[in-house]
Amino acid sequence: MSQKKYVTIGFDASREPLDELFWVEAVIEGSWTTITTCDRLRSRREIVERVSELDSALIGVDFACSFPLGFLEYVASQKIATTHKELSKKIRQDLKKNTDDGIRIWIELMAAYRESNVETSDQTRARIFRGNQHPDNRRRPEIPIVERRTLVERFRRVERILRRQQPEALATTLGIRYNKLTARYEYTESNARGRAAIVGIALLEQLREVKPNIAIWPFDKPAAITVTEVFSKMFDEKIRLSNDALREYFDSEEDNALHIPKEVRDQVYAHPKARETVFTLLGILSAERREDKSLRPIRDYRDGFYENPEIQLEGWAYGIGYKEFRPDVKKIVTIEVPSESISVPEITEPIIATTPQE
Numbered sequence: 153m154s155q156k157k158y159v160t161i162g163f164d165a166s167r168e169p170l171d172e173l174f175w176v177e178a179v180i181e182g183s184w185t186t187i188t189t190c191d192r193l194r195s196r197r198e199i200v201e202r203v204s205e206l207d208s209a210l211i212g213v214d215f216a217c218s219f220p221l222g223f224l225e226y227v228a229s230q231k232i233a234t235t236h237k238e239l240s241k242k243i244r245q246d247l248k249k250n251t252d253d254g255i256r257i258w259i260e261l262m263a264a265y266r267e268s269n270v271e272t273s274d275q276t277r278a279r280i281f282r283g284n285q286h287p288d289n290r291r292r293p294e295i296p297i298v299e300r301r302t303l304v305e306r307f308r309r310v311e312r313i314l315r316r317q318q319p320e321a322l323a324t325t326l327g328i329r330y331n332k333l334t335a336r337y338e339y340t341e342s343n344a345r346g347r348a349a350i351v352g353i354a355l356l357e358q359l360r361e362v363k364p365n366i367a368i369w370p371f372d373k374p375a376a377i378t379v380t381e382v383f384s385k386m387f388d389e390k391i392r393l394s395n396d397a398l399r400e401y402f403d404s405e406e407d408n409a410l411h412i413p414k415e416v417r418d419q420v421y422a423h424p425k426a427r428e429t430v431f432t433l434l435g436i437l438s439a440e441r442r443e444d445k446s447l448r449p450i451r452d453y454r455d456g457f458y459e460n461p462e463i464q465l466e467g468w469a470y471g472i473g474y475k476e477f478r479p480d481v482k483k484i485v486t487i488e489v490p491s492e493s494i495s496v497p498e499i500t501e502p503i504i505a506t507t508p509q510e
Contacts, residue, residue: 156180157209158437160382161199162429165215165348167251169194172343174419174429175202178437184409185437190416190426196355203377204362210450212382212436214429215352216325216345217368218467222305223326226265236371236465243350244357251351255339258350262326263337270300298330298337308466314383321385325349370468373458374450382470384428386447387435391428395421410434439471447471 162174170193177189193199203211218224218236233239247254271279273295306324307315314321325346328337339347356368359379367375384391393401398420402412412420412430419426439447448471457463457474468474 157206158433158440159206159209160212160429160433160436161214162384162425162432163213163215163348163352164196164343164425165351166342168196170196172425173199174423174426175199176416176426176429176433178433180437180441184411185441186411187413187416187430187433190419190430192419192423192426196351199355200358200362203359203366206363206377208376209378210436210440211377211379212432212470213352213379214382214384214432216308216311216349216467217353217356217371217381218308218465219325219349220305220308221462221466223262223265224465226268227261230261232261236368236467240353240357240360240368244354247351247354254354255347255350259328259337259339262328262346265304266302266326266328266337267297269303270297271303273300276300309462310466310469310472313472314385314469318385318388322383369450369470370453370458370463378450380450380470381467382432382436383472384432386471387428387431390431390434391424398427436470448473 156179158178158180160176162172162176164170164173166172173193173196175189175191175193175198176187178185178187180186203209218239219227224233224239227239228234233242243254243258246257273292276295276299277292279301304326306326307322308325311322311324323345327339327344327346329340330336331338341347356379359366360368363377365375365377367373367378369378369380372378390398390401399417402410402417405412416430420430421427435444435447438444439449442449450470453474457468
């Protein structure tokens with residue numbers, strides 16, 4: 153019988169060949185956990201090839217697997233996609249011939265969504281000048297729409313939960329900027345979170361093509377091979393350690409049945425992205441083995457979670473608690489969480505199919 157493997161992928165959405173794409177893999181044998189692999193990959197195709205060889209695995213990816221509900225509703229209104237599977241198929245189709253051309257299609261959609269609800273010109277002027285009057289009474293020119301603040305929802309619910317604890321931890325996947333030189337909206341970085349989401353969602357569809365029974369969580373219930381979004385920033389405490397402190401940590405963890413080979417340690421010491429990806433995997437392992445009770449393993453989520461229409465569009469992220477709204481009993485039914493050492497905040501209001509302004 154094949155072993156179940158645990159994998160984290162430190163994603164890189166920039167142009168290939170890639171420098172910051174890492175595949176980290178672990179196995180659990182009895183009471184021992186071993187990080188068997190920490191490889192730098194040069195192309196995203198290598199991810200597809202490796203997943204195709206797996207029989208059983210939980211795979212964490214550090215890109216956003218969906219977009220805010222408001223944007224998805226806008227996409228549906230344009231008759232582009234109404235479900236996550238339709239979304240991933242369409243993005244895969246758009247990026248198949250040329251990645252940059254496909255990304256441009258989705259940037260234009262985001263721009264149209266951004267401009268669908270913006271401040272008035274007077275509101276922008278009042279914000280900029282903080283209520284000060286213009287020096288004369290002549291008619292003031294209209295401020296271009298690209299310079300006005302958008303009022304659309306820019307974050308998914310699960311992202312807002314994490315941002316309550318770490319306000320600067322996550323950028324929006326809709327973080328496009330207007331470039332006056334090119335007269336169009338663009339991502340300002342080659343690995344911007346929105347670009348990574350577009351490229352990553354296309355990758356999810358490639359994985360479905362080679363492994364039809366794969367589960368993309370939470371759009372699918374867990375299966376033999378399950379892919380889940382994970383926020384690496386949740387594990388910052390260890391990621392920020394110095395190399396000397398890391399050596400001491402790894403040595404001490406040998407007493408806790410964690411084996412990290414020298415070649416993996418060397419990657420961790422040399423590459424910040426490798427370090428982040430390794431500690432993200434260790435975080436998943438601690439949750440799956442119930443060593444860290446502040447993180448929710450995937451098996452804890454109930455049917456109501458998967459039946460929630462907002463979850464089915466926006467998705468969720470590994471380890472973050474969820475409270476299920478039960479209108480029939482008029483109270484919140486909560487996954488039980490121990491009171492000590494809670495490090496990940498949970499939802500304080502019921503999840504419903506519409507997104508309130510927060």
